[in-house]
Amino acid sequence: MNADLIAALRARGAELSKRAIAEMYRRPFWRERFGDRGRRHSDDDGRHHVSYLVEALEAKDPEIMRRYSRWLQPVLTTRGMCTRHLDENFELLGRVIREDLGPADDALEYLQAAREALIYPDGLGRELQLVAGVLVKDVALAVHVTPEDADDLISYLADAAALVRVDLFAAHAQFLDGYVRRHTAHGNAVGMLAAAGAAVKKHPGLSQGVRGSVERCLASALSQVAA
C-alpha cells in the first residue's frame, strides 16, 4: 500500500538517503573533489530527494519528480557535478529503498521518471547524451580509465554543451588530471581528453554544432591541464 510506503519513507528517508550517498562516496572522486562540505550538501540533497519523492507519491503525480529533477540538474551541473552524478544518486536511492522497504514499485517508478527527465529535451546536450554509451566505450578502448571516470567525462561534455559553458568542462578536466595521476599508474587527463575527442570525431551521426562544442571544450580543457 502506498500509505505504508509513504509512512516508511517519512520515518526512514533520511537514513536511506544517507546510505545511498555513502555508497557514492566509496569512490574517492567525491571526497577529493568536494570535501566534507560537499558531503554535507550531498546529504542535504539526499533528504530533499526523499521529500520530493514522498510528495509525489502523496499526490500520485510523477511529474513532481520530473520537474524537481529538471530544476535540480542545472543547480548541480553549474556547481561542479555532472548529470550522471544526479542520475546515479537517484538510482542508488531506488536500490536502497528496494533493499530496505521491499518492492516499492511506485517509488521506483517515480525515481525512474526523475532519471529519464535528466535527458535534455533538445539541443547539443541531448545529442551527446543519446550517444554517450558508444562514446564511453570508445574512450575506454583507447585509454586506461575507470568506467565511472569515462562516464563522467562524457556527461560533463554533454552538460557543457547544453549550458554553453566551456568553463565547467575545463574545471572538471583540471581536477581530473590530478585525480587520475593519483589513482592510476599511467593515467592522465590529456590522454582521456584526446580519446574523447577522437570518439566524437569518429561518430558519424553527430551534428557540426556538437562537434564544435566538444572541440571548444577540449581546447579549453587542454590549456588548463597543460598550464
Added chain:
Amino acid sequence: MQPPELATLRSRYLAAQLSGERREALRLLIDDGVKQGAGIDVLRRDVIAAAQREIGTLWQENRISVADEHTATAIAHLALAHLYQHAPQTRRRGKRVMVACVEGEQHDFPARLVTDALDLAGYDVHYLGANVPTDHLIKTMWSRPPDLLALSVTMSFNVASARAARDRVRAEMPNLKVALGGGAFTFSAELQAQLKSSLTAPDSESFVTATHQLWGKAA
C-alpha cells in the same frame, strides 16, 4: 507603459538589485515607472515579481550567490513597501483575509505579493509571514477569525505542512474558505484540485480577481 519600456525598466531595476543599490532600485520604480504612467499593479507584476523570477534562475545557474539573492530579495521587499505607499487606496470591502506561509516554508515573497495586492484592492489583510507553525496559525485564526485563509507553499516538500494545516482548519472551521497557492503547485497541475483549494490563481493579481468572484463582488 509599453512592453519594451517595461523590459528596459525591469533590466535596470534588476541590475540595481544585484548591485545592492536600494535607493536606485526605488528611484527607478518611481521616476521611470510611476511617473511615466505605469500602474502599481503592472510594476509589481512585470518588474518586481518578474525580476525575482530572474533572480531565481540566476541562482539556479550559479551566476549569483545565495548572499546576492538575499540582498536582491530584501530590496524587492523594500520596493513593494515603497510602491504600497504610492498606490491609490481603494474603498474597504469589509472582508478579512489571513495570509501565511505554511510551517517550514521560508520563502515569503509570494505571500507578500498577495498580501499587498489584496490590501490595495480593499481587503483587510492579516499577514503572518514565513514558516507559521500550524498550532499558532489555528490559535491566531480563533482570536481574529478571517473570511478567507490563504496559505502559501513554495517548496514541494512543504506540501505536507499545507495538508496538515488544511486538515486542522477543516476540522475546526469547516465553513471557512481556504486557498492554497505558491510555487509548489507549478510542479503538479493536480495538486490544488487534490487539496480542494477554494480558489486558484497563477499570480497575485489573478488571486485578487478570484477573491472578488468568491463573494460575487465587482473588481
